[in-house]
Amino acid sequence: KNQVEQSPQSLIILEGKNCTLQCNYTVSPFSNLRWYKQDTGRGPVSLTIMTFSENTKSNGRYTATLDADTKQSSLHITASQLSDSASYICVALPSGGYQKVTFGTGTKLQVIP
Amino acid sequence: NAGVTQTPKFRVLKTGQSMTLLCAQDMNHEYMYWYRQDPGMGLRLIHYSVGEGTTAKGEVPDGYNVSRLKKQNFLLGLESAAPSQTSVYFCASKRQKEADTQYFGPGTRLTVL
Numbered sequence: 001k002n003q004v005e006q007s008p009q010s011l012i013i014l015e016g017k018n019c020t021l022q023c024n025y026t027v028s029p030f031s032n033l034r035w036y037k038q039d040t041g042r043g044p045v046s047l048t049i050m051t052f053s054e055n056t057k058s059n060g061r062y063t064a065t066l067d068a069d070t071k072q073s074s075l076h077i078t079a080s081q082l083s084d085s086a087s088y089i090c091v092a093l094p095s096g097g098y099q100k101v102t103f104g105t106g107t108k109l110q111v112i113p
Numbered sequence: 114n115a116g117v118t119q120t121p122k123f124r125v126l127k128t129g130q131s132m133t134l135l136c137a138q139d140m141n142h143e144y145m146y147w148y149r150q151d152p153g154m155g156l157r158l159i160h161y162s163v164g165e166g167t168t169a170k171g172e173v174p175d176g177y178n179v180s181r182l183k184k185q186n187f188l189l190g191l192e193s194a195a196p197s198q199t200s201v202y203f204c205a206s207k208r209q210k211e212a213d214t215q216y217f218g219p220g221t222r223l224t225v226l
Contacts (some may be wrong), residue, residue, distance in 0.1 A: 004155065032212050043117075043203050043217030044156075051212055089155070093211070099171055103155030 002027045004092050004104035012110045017080055021107045023073040023090030034091040035064050035075045038106065044089055047075070080111045115139050117218035119204050125224045126194045134189040134221050136204030144207045145187040146171075146215070147179060149200040156203065162187055163209075194225045 004025045013019050025033065032051045036044035048057045048064040050073070056065045061078045077084055087106040094100050120135040136145065143164050148156040158171030162181040176198060178190045187206075191198060204218040 034215075041220070043205075043219050045217070046214045049212055049214065095211075099158060099161050099169065101158065103157075105153060105155050 002092065002094060002100070002102040004090055004102045006088075006090050006104040006107050008107060009105075010108040010110070012112060013080055015080060015082055015111050015113050019077050019080060019109065021075045021077075021088050021090075021109070023075070023092075023104060025071050025073070025090070025092040025102070025104075027071075027092040027094045027102055029095045030068065030071075031093045031095045033064075033066055033073050034093065035062070035073075036089040036091060038087045038089055040086070047088075077109075082111050082113065085109060085111045117204055117206055117216050119202075119218040119221050121221060122219070123222050125226065126191075127226050128195060130194050131190070131192050132194065132223075133191075134202055134204075134223075136187040136189070136206075136218055137185055138187075138204075138206040138216070139185060140206060140216065141184070142206035142216075143184075143209050145181065146205045147177070147187065147189045148203045148205065149173065150203060150220075151200050159189065159202075194223075196225045199223060199225045 007022045034049050035047040038044040050066045063076045066073045087108045089106045090104040117138045146161040147159040150156050157173050160179040162168045165184040168179045180188045202221045205215050207215040
């Protein structure tokens with residue numbers, strides 16, 4: 001069964017600090033991995049999309065890495081801001097269609113002043 | 114562009130009542146999806162559509178029906194609501210390519226008493 005596990009479940013950091021969120025997946029055959037940001041009460045918003053051949057992808061202060069061999073991904077947030085407070089969801093997509101996508105349960109990040 | 118919009122934003126139903134959730138997108142996307150999000154769980158796919166006039170079941174389709182009569186609209190129906198259908202419902206759309214971005218609506222919070 002395809003699975004996506006994220007850690008930690010929740011995290012509190014001081015404004016200006018960096019943090020790294022982890023994602024382990026067991027999806028086969030693998031197509032691509034996505035990170036979403038979901039603000040409270042809003043829909044998820046795409047941050048990065050990485051295919052099998054990509055190791056890293058950046059979107060502003062967000063940098064995602066992918067190790068397809070170990071089936072691990074991480075999302076690094078640099079110089080955190082209060083607006084980074086949100087849930088971050090890892091999504092693994094197998095080949096064969098988006099209907100088989102598996103969403104992680106998310107890491108809830110709180111950035112405090 | 115309004116992106117993906119959902120109607121209504123909130124709704125309270127009594128057990129056994131019926132209702133329809135409307136999703137509309139103005140990006141001319143072929144693919145549309147309905148998900149539910151429950152506490153402690155990742156988003157789960159209810160139904161999806163790969164084009165006007167076509168629909169298919171996702172991971173948790175029981176108790177729901179859908180229709181895609183127009184390309185820009187995707188309707189989710191609950192014929193006889195149950196308390197287990199209390200959830201936040203998200204609609205999403207994307208273009209055909211597997212690695213394309215998926216855009217989510219703002220969500221509908223449904224409570225079934």
